[in-house]
Each structure stands twice: as structure tokens, then as C-alpha cells.
Amino acid sequence: MNDMTNAFSGPGPDAVFAAYLADGRFMLQRCDDCKKHVFYPRVLCSHCGSPKLTWQPASSQGTVYSTTVVRRKTEQGGDYNVALVDLSEGPRMMSRVEGLAPHEVTIGMDVRAKIIDEPRHGKLLVFMPTQGGGA
Amino acid sequence: MKATDLRGKTAIVGVGLGGLPSAPNRSSMEIQTEAVHHALTDAGLNLSDVDGLFTGSSHAFMPALSTAEYLGIRPKISDTTMIGGSSFVGHLLPAAMALQYGLCDVALICYGSNQGSGFGKLKSMSEPQTYEAPYDPRHPITSYALATARHMHQFGTRREDLAEVAVAARRWAQLNPLAFARDDLTIEQVMASRMVNDPLSKLDCCLVTDGGGALVLVRSERAKDFPKPPVYMLGTAMAHWHRQISSMPDLTVTAAAESGPRAFAMAGLAPADVDVVELYDAFTINTLLFLEDLGFCAKGEGGAFVRGGRIAPGGSLAVNTNGGGLSCCHPGMYGTFLLIEAVQQLRGEAGARQVDNAHIALCHGNGGVLSSQVTALLGDASTL
Known part of the structure; x- marks a missing residue:
């Protein structure tokens, strides 16, 4: 599971997170550039500003x-x-x-x-x- | 151009209070206006002299428009930066800049609320946070309780230490005829009060009262033309690192650790220079956190620092000399009252609670859930 959503079109990160949760999955965004995880869901990485955030299953x-x-x-x-x-x-x-x-x-x-x-x-x-x- | 250029350039020449200790059947605007009237009278000015307006509100969406219309004034510049209860200490910065650049000549900072009598309970304009709200935190106490629990876990801070803060505030309030809560209070009573959000009990929480405050500011070059001794803004700095408690990087370190050093640097002062300290005590933990973050004691030692009445009347450091948000007043947002008490102390007009030889005061505003932090250093003419 490694699908990336476009940062600026389609359902936003809030909606994507909620849709995953409704499907019984706890997913987190991880930054392709600085490799850090982000929560709550965002359009830009709160660590480095990159828009390249990829959803990954959380360890829980x-x-x-x-x-x-x-x-x-x-x-x-x-x-x-x-x-x-x-x-x-x-x-x-x-x-x-x-x-x-x-x-x-x-x-x-x-x-x-x-x-x-x-x-x-x-x-x-x-x-x-x-x-x-x-x- | 640098921040230190603002040192001493702005003077507070009028202060006023309204609606203390309570104002039943009076609106927030009426309470605010009483404070404005007293501040202008204190400065020997009229409403028509005010051409800069710096305000915030717990009830109005466009507070500068509502306030200016009600007062019948036409400001050349207004600012309503909303960073919670610290907003009014924060307003010192845009007010000082507007005065310095000639955008206005007389700046008014004001606030009023009938939260005590009008609503009967705490009401907040603060919107629920999407990723916190489903867990039903009580705003704002749950956030402060989480910070308190972490401080106790990490540093061994005790509930008795928090109670010491509440008792010191009450002892100062007993010297202030305008304070709302003046009954005797013991550490044992605080410890025994109803638990609200562990480890914070009812008496660890600020009051919910009515009240208003207003200040009049001018360029320092004019300051000696006013009836009362001017109080000068020596340094002010703002910092904020989060909005909601789950985004606070370390619950034991507030952004006061940044605003404090920057304000001291602008003023060319250090904590040891400060004669009187006014800290935004929405909850007892605030006082400990800010004493630590502003450099009055080391991180984690706030609990030990306040033991034995150290910040109470007669103690070695005068903290929250009006009784604070815990015992004087807390009408939704407390920022103006920090500044007004500091001005009264520096003028030597604080009556029974007057601190001897007060020349330098520190005011520290807090907003949100330990979110926004603004530190201001004020001084009398001897400090310029």
C-alpha cells in the first residue's frame, strides 16, 4: 500500500484519512523528501514543506x-x-x-x-x- | 533597522479598569467602555484624541469595528490580531510600530467582557480541533491538565506546589480591593477542592469573572506632557509554536522560552533585573512553566521555587501582585490586566500591595492552550 495522492487536487488529506479510517485502516502520511511521518494529515510536510506525502499503514x-x-x-x-x-x-x-x-x-x-x-x-x-x- | 530600536520609544500614559470585581446586568461593551473612559481620564485625553485602536474580543467577530463605532471614534489604524489571551500584550508591538511610524498619535489597547455575570459559565469562541474534538477534551482545561501531568511525571512536581501558586495569588488578592476572590485560602483547601481534570482541581483554575482593561500609549517624546509618570515599553517579543495541545512539541516547555530571551535582549535586561512579575495564570501550572521558561529558575524547578511563600507577599519575588487570573479576575482573556497592574506598580500607586522600589516589570501573556506567548518588559523613567 503505497499510493500517493496529488497534493493539490482530488480529495484532500483530511478526506483521504477519514476514508481510510471508514474502511478500517489507520494510515499515516510519510514525507518522500525528509522521510518523516506527519500527523494530523496535511497538504505539505510540517517538517520540511514538501508536497510529496505518501500514505502508509501505521504501525499502530x-x-x-x-x-x-x-x-x-x-x-x-x-x-x-x-x-x-x-x-x-x-x-x-x-x-x-x-x-x-x-x-x-x-x-x-x-x-x-x-x-x-x-x-x-x-x-x-x-x-x-x-x-x-x-x- | 533592528528590534532594539523600539526600546523605550513607546510610553503608557493612561490605564483604566472596568467592571471589577463584578458587573451584573452590564454588557461586555459597556464594561470595556468604562475601562476606556478611566484610561483616557488617567491620561488627560479625550476619546477624540484616539486615532489608533488595538483590541480583541470574546464575543465580537470584528471587534475594532464594533468598538470604534460604539465609542464614536474613527481610527487611522486598527489591529485585532487574535492569539488568545496574550493578544493584548501582543498589541504592544503593532501599537509601538504604528506610533513610531506616525500612523497614529494616540494608541488605545482595550478589552472588556461580562463573562462572569453574563454567561454564568465559561464560553469560548474557540473552534473545536478536528483531530482532538472526537475525544471530548474540555476546552481549555484538559490541555493544561495534560501539561501538568507531564510536568509532574518528568520533574516530580507535586500538587502541593501547584496549590502554593493558588495560595500566593490569593494572598496578593487580599491586598487588592478590586480582586474578586479574597477569602482566606490554604494549601489544604486547594488540595481538597473538587477534581476537574486530573491533576487540576477547581482551585487550580482561573476565575470566570467580568472585567475590562484599557491602556493609552503615545510616543515617548511626548510622554512627559501627561499627568501621570510614564511607563516605557523596553522590550516585547512574541512566539507561538502550536495551536492545539497535541501539536505542542514538549508539554513542559512553552514558547515563553523563546519570547522571554528575545524580550530581555530588546530591553537589555536579565531576569535578575526584574522587580515585579505579572504572569498569565490561567491555571496554577502556568506560573511554574513561565517562571522556568522566562529564566527565574531552571527547567523543572518551578515547584521547588514557589515553596514556602516565595512568590507571595513578603516573598523574595513579587509575582501576580493583583491576585492574578486565579484570584483577581479572568474575564475570558486576561492580557490587559497584566499590563495595567505592572503600570500601577511602576507608578507606585498599587496601595497595600505596592512592591518597594519597583522600576522594572515583566508581563507575560499566554493564549490558547499554552500556545501563544508574549513577553513584555516595562520600566519607569529611571530605566531609559
């Missing part, structure tokens, strides 16, 4: 960079986790870690991406602990 491996518990009343759904995950390819993204209680998510935890069906957003990327969390 990551590490929790920071984590918080958003406190919410039980009747509104209860507390939930928001985390920043550093992907093994380099970029960082916001997500949440599932498969354990929100406060049990710790900085440095190894996690693996999972695509879920979310009532409000359709397909959504979340993460599960790589070990011991039912990944």
Missing part, C-alpha cells in the same frame, strides 16, 4: 506521553480518559486509552491502536494497553 504502536481523567457525573456517563499518544513513527496524537479504568492509564504505558465504532463520530481511533489490558 505507541506510548502514552501524557494522560488525564476528565471528571464527569455518573449520570452523564462518568469519568473518561484523554491521552496524548506518541506513535512509534514519531507523531503525537490525542486519543483515549480503553480497556482499563481512566485513572489507571499511566505515562510511558505501551499502547496499540484500535479502530472502534463510535455513535457520534463513526470510526474512531482509540488505544489499548499492549500488555495485560486485553489488547
